[in-house]
Amino acid sequence: MLPFTVLGLTSCVKERPPADTEENNAQDIQKAGEFFNKLGIAAMAEENYAKAIANFRRAVQLNPYDPEYWKNLGEAYTAAKFFEKAREAFGKALALKPDYGEVYYDLGVLYTRWEKYGEAIKWFKKAAYLDTYEERYKAFYALAQLYKKLGKEKEYVANLQRAVDLYPRYKEALLELARYFASRGVYSKAELYYLRYLSAYPNDEKVTLEYARLLVKEGKYDRAKKILKSLIDGSQDPQIVAQAYKLVNQILIKEAQERLKKEKLKD
DSSP: OOOOGGTGGGGGSSSOOOOOOHHHHHHHHHOOOOOOHHHOOOOOOOOHHHHHHHHHHHHHHHHHTOHHHHHHHHHHHHHTHHHHHHHHHHHHHHOTTTHHHHHHHHHHHHHTTTHHHHHHHHHHHHHTTOOOOHHHHHHHHHHHHHHTTTTOOHHHHHHHHHHHHHTTTOOHHHHHHHHHHHTTTTTHHHHHHHHHHHHTTOOOOOHHHHHHHHHHTOEEEEHHHHHHHHHHHHHHHHHHHHHHHHHHHHHHHHHHHHHHHHHHHOO
């Protein structure tokens, strides 16, 4: 007599799926999440915020456990001025990754645009003093801009200085400090920051011209003329050359006036 398995009873038993099917499905979902996240990033670059939101929302639906996707969704909502939804998305990101410096910074941006400056300062400070956040200098710079808006000059300058302490080549902060001290007549400090800026960005002709003007105010005519000569000889920008010539003429007039004063004093 044949065994009952041969009599067709095995056909009633369902075939077991391959052992790796579940793992493959998870990988497919992860890849799909990454795909929509990349689409969202591309849409953000194009400033198409509606498209970015749609793609980031799809990404978090597919993989709600990736804090980066929630962060990106929050940034898109912020850009589109959906502030409540942005706050919710950032909250989801922090629930998954509590010490997420980029989200601390993003919350500062959100509350700044929402004109809730106290909250913005709180979150920028959290980002600025989080050691694991690699771009802390950005948070200090953002704090400086907020304090400037609020008329707190001392805090404005202090946070600009902290930003350049962390990132010595921070272009915007160096230039702001140079211009700030020049506007206050603190020429020695202004010169220091102009020199730091130009050592990092020597080909910035407009700022080189600014620096030459500062030297003229300080009465450092020989140094100013040397810088202006290099601009006249090397610049391809006719406006820069024209302004350099104009400044040289001003120096020559000042020097002539000073010589006349000395001669009168001798007489």
